[in-house]
Amino acid sequence: MNKTVAFVSLAAGLALTALVLGLPRLAPPHPASPVPTPRPATASNGSLTMTSRLSHPYITPGSADLFVTVDLTGVELPGTRRTPVNLAVVIDRSGSMSGYKLQQAKQAARHLVGLLGPEDRLAIVHYGSDVKSLPALPATPSNRERMLQYIEGIWDDGGTNIGAGLHAGRSHVTASRGDYAVNRIILMSDGQATEGITDDAGLTEVVKNIRAEGITVSAIGVGTDFNEDLMQGFAEYGAGAYGFLEDAGQLATLFQKDLQQATTSVARGVELSFELPEGVSLGEVLGYRAHQEGRTVRVPLPDFSAGQVERVVARLTVVGTKPGSAVDVTGLKLTYTDLLKDAGVESAASLSAMVTERREEVVARQDKDATVYATRALSAKNLKLAAQALREGRREDAKGYVMQNQALFHEASAVVSPAAVQADLAEQQAVLQDYEQADDDESMGAAIKRTKSRAAKSFGKITSTY
Incomplete structure (x- = not known):
C-alpha cells in the first residue's frame, strides 16, 4: 500500500473511531451505581413503526458529534391476502445475454x-x-x-437500449395504473447502455419520471459487466429494490422475492425528516440521498412491504451548554401513504441528550445498539472507497480500507461486547479474502459488485438490497 494513502487511511480510521466510541475510553461507573440502558423512542400511527436512538444520550459541554439511528419496520400481515399488482418485467435480451443467461431469464419469467392470479396484470418487455x-x-x-x-419466442439480438x-x-403499467394500489417495473440487465439514452444522468431521469407517476422500479443486475452504481440508483430513485446476481440461475428467486415485496406493500411515498433545532447541524446522512432546506433534512425511502426493515443513520453536531440540563438533538417525522388505511399517515418523535461534566458518564451511558449501527454505516463508507480502489487497480489500498473497518469494529467491541460485532468482523475478513482471490477482470468485477451490495446493507438498506 502507498505509505501516504496508508497514513491518511489510518488517520481517518482513528477519527471515525473517536466519533463512534466517544474516545477516550474511560472506566465505567462504580458497580454500586448501575447505569440504566438508554431507551429508544418508538412511534407508530399506521403500517410503519419508527424506532430511534442516539449513540450518546449523554454529552459533555461544548460541541459534540453523535449519531442518530432510525429503524423503520413494516407491519407483519400473517395470513392476509396479498395486494393485486400491476407489473411489467423488462428483460435485457442483448447479444451478451445469449445462451445460459437468457435461458435463465426466460425461466424466471415463466416462474x-x-x-x-387473475387479479394481477403483467406486461412482458x-x-x-x-x-x-x-x-x-x-x-x-x-x-x-x-x-x-x-x-x-424471446431470442437474443442487438445492443443494450435500457432507456427504451x-x-x-x-407505458404498459401506466395504462392500468389507476386501478391498482401497487404498480411496479422489474428491470433486468447484464450490461451497460450502448444505444438510445446511454448517459447515467439521462437514464436516471427516466426512472425519476417513472417514479413521479407512482410506479416503483426495481433493478436486478446479472454478471459482472453492468453498471452497479446506475442500477443501484435506479432502485433508489425508483423506490424499489436492487439485486446483484453472479449466476442467472438465481433470477427466479429474485423475481419471486420482488413480487412478494410488491404484493405485500403496506406503505409508499415514504419520507423521513430530521428537524434540527438551533445549535444542531447535520454532518451527513450515511448512504442515502438527503435534501436540506433550512433546518429540515428530508430523506426519501423505498416503498415498504410487510415486515420490511430499513435503517437510516445520520451524524449530527450538537452543542451542550449547562451541565444537568437536556439539549434537543432532533425532531423526527415520518410521512407516507398507508396502503392498508388508504390514507396519509404521519408519525413523530424527538430525541434529546443530557449534558454532564463527567466524561465517564458519557461513555458508560452510550447506546450499544446505536454504536453498532453507526459503526456499520461508517464501515460502509470505507467499503465504497475500497470498491473504487479495486476498480482502479489499487488492490492494496482497497485492502487497507477493509482493515480500517476491522479496527473500527474491534474498537466498537470494547463498548458493546465482542459477540455483538463478531459477524461484522467475519464479513470484513470475507471481503479481504475476496480481494485476494480476484485474479482476473471477471472475478475483480464480481468482487466490486459484492462489496457495493455489502455497503448498501451496512448503510441500512437491509431489505431493499437483495
Whole structure:
C-alpha cells in the first residue's frame, strides 16, 4: 500500500473511531451505581413503526458529534391476502445475454407468470437495440398460456437500449395504473447502455419520471459487466429494490422475492425528516440521498412491504451548554401513504441528550445498539472507497480500507461486547479474502459488485438490497 494513502487511511480510521466510541475510553461507573440502558423512542400511527436512538444520550459541554439511528419496520400481515399488482418485467435480451443467461431469464419469467392470479396484470418487455413487448394482460389461465408462449419466442439480438425498455414498461403499467394500489417495473440487465439514452444522468431521469407517476422500479443486475452504481440508483430513485446476481440461475428467486415485496406493500411515498433545532447541524446522512432546506433534512425511502426493515443513520453536531440540563438533538417525522388505511399517515418523535461534566458518564451511558449501527454505516463508507480502489487497480489500498473497518469494529467491541460485532468482523475478513482471490477482470468485477451490495446493507438498506 502507498505509505501516504496508508497514513491518511489510518488517520481517518482513528477519527471515525473517536466519533463512534466517544474516545477516550474511560472506566465505567462504580458497580454500586448501575447505569440504566438508554431507551429508544418508538412511534407508530399506521403500517410503519419508527424506532430511534442516539449513540450518546449523554454529552459533555461544548460541541459534540453523535449519531442518530432510525429503524423503520413494516407491519407483519400473517395470513392476509396479498395486494393485486400491476407489473411489467423488462428483460435485457442483448447479444451478451445469449445462451445460459437468457435461458435463465426466460425461466424466471415463466416462474413469475405461474405466481400470478387473475387479479394481477403483467406486461412482458424485452429489449436489445429495439424493444418488443406483450401488453399488460390480466393473469387469467388463458392469458398465462399466452404469456408463456410469448416468453418462449424471446431470442437474443442487438445492443443494450435500457432507456427504451424502461419507457415501454412504463407505458404498459401506466395504462392500468389507476386501478391498482401497487404498480411496479422489474428491470433486468447484464450490461451497460450502448444505444438510445446511454448517459447515467439521462437514464436516471427516466426512472425519476417513472417514479413521479407512482410506479416503483426495481433493478436486478446479472454478471459482472453492468453498471452497479446506475442500477443501484435506479432502485433508489425508483423506490424499489436492487439485486446483484453472479449466476442467472438465481433470477427466479429474485423475481419471486420482488413480487412478494410488491404484493405485500403496506406503505409508499415514504419520507423521513430530521428537524434540527438551533445549535444542531447535520454532518451527513450515511448512504442515502438527503435534501436540506433550512433546518429540515428530508430523506426519501423505498416503498415498504410487510415486515420490511430499513435503517437510516445520520451524524449530527450538537452543542451542550449547562451541565444537568437536556439539549434537543432532533425532531423526527415520518410521512407516507398507508396502503392498508388508504390514507396519509404521519408519525413523530424527538430525541434529546443530557449534558454532564463527567466524561465517564458519557461513555458508560452510550447506546450499544446505536454504536453498532453507526459503526456499520461508517464501515460502509470505507467499503465504497475500497470498491473504487479495486476498480482502479489499487488492490492494496482497497485492502487497507477493509482493515480500517476491522479496527473500527474491534474498537466498537470494547463498548458493546465482542459477540455483538463478531459477524461484522467475519464479513470484513470475507471481503479481504475476496480481494485476494480476484485474479482476473471477471472475478475483480464480481468482487466490486459484492462489496457495493455489502455497503448498501451496512448503510441500512437491509431489505431493499437483495
